[in-house]
Amino acid sequence: MARFMTLLTAAVFTVGLSACDTDGPAENAGESMDNAATDTGNAIEDACENVKEGAGADDTDC
Template sequence: MKMPSNKLSMILLATVFSFSITACEDKPAETLGERVDEKAEQLGNTIEDACEEVKEGVDAKDSDC
């Protein structure tokens, strides 16, 4: 199956554009991963704190979550 040249050009342009966006990233992937881990941990702590507050509010025997 032969592709029209304009369709092939668009695919090539999209590929080059995708790689150029990735190459221009200011922070390396490792730094970005560390930031995601840090935010996930903060969110987990916030959820755990809220859970413990609710359990304390209803006088649960076990206030740990």
């Protein structure tokens, strides 16, 4: 009986972990939003650095 319970427990964990492997539509949408926010932040930082460079600022970091 103990061996059966061990095998059953292992099977439950295996099925549970395999279900976590697939990304659903919400996960994909969240990843797309994260990428868009990162791209926007990078574009703003690049524009700021270009303005500072054009103005001849000593510190061009934004």
